[in-house]
Amino acid sequence: MIRNDVFGHGHPLTFVKLLLGVSMAGATLCAQAQAVDVAAAEALVLANKCNKCHSVDKQKDGPSFQKTAAKYKGKADGEAKLFTHLTTAPMIEIDGIKEEHTKIKAKDDAAVKNLAKYILTR
Ligand code: HEC
Numbered sequence: 001m002i003r004n005d006v007f008g009h010g011h012p013l014t015f016v017k018l019l020l021g022v023s024m025a026g027a028t029l030c031a032q033a034q035a036v037d038v039a040a041a042e043a044l045v046l047a048n049k050c051n052k053c054h055s056v057d058k059q060k061d062g063p064s065f066q067k068t069a070a071k072y073k074g075k076a077d078g079e080a081k082l083f084t085h086l087t088t089a090p091m092i093e094i095d096g097i098k099e100e101h102t103k104i105k106a107k108d109d110a111a112v113k114n115l116a117k118y119i120l121t122r
Helices: 002-008 012-034 038-047 065-072 078-087 109-120
Strands: 091-094 097-100
Touching (some): 038 109, 065 078, 065 109, 078 109
Antiparallel strands (some): 091 097
């Protein structure tokens, strides 16, 4: 009878451990979602020749990544906006001449999102 009372309803500590486990797993997931793979982002920039028109801190034909980061600072949709910008070849204008922006070539969406995060954190 006593055994049933203790184990039948679950030990209270088990419940606490379960809660702790769930919240810790959540924190780990959040940390992973925030982390930027800088090396992968920079390699993608080079592979797509984005550096022809962009640099981290200097204005070229395109805005510096720092300028773009400042533009989207505090805006929740910054990453989504950049993802669209990089994947849909929107029209841009360079010295009065309209052309399509580079449509990025990347192995998957996650690689493009990582690059968007990288740009937004310069
Ligand atoms: C031929 C030059 C050129 C190349 C190559 C180029 N861009 Fe751009 N990019 C521009 C110009 C010009 C703008 C500004 C467009 C505007 O403000 O209308 C721009 C804008 C941007 C922006 C800002 C978008 C925003 O919403 O403010 C980002 C980020 C960006 N480019 C990233 C990249 C990446 C990453 C690559 C490589 C895949 C790349 N660009 C390749 C010229 C270029």
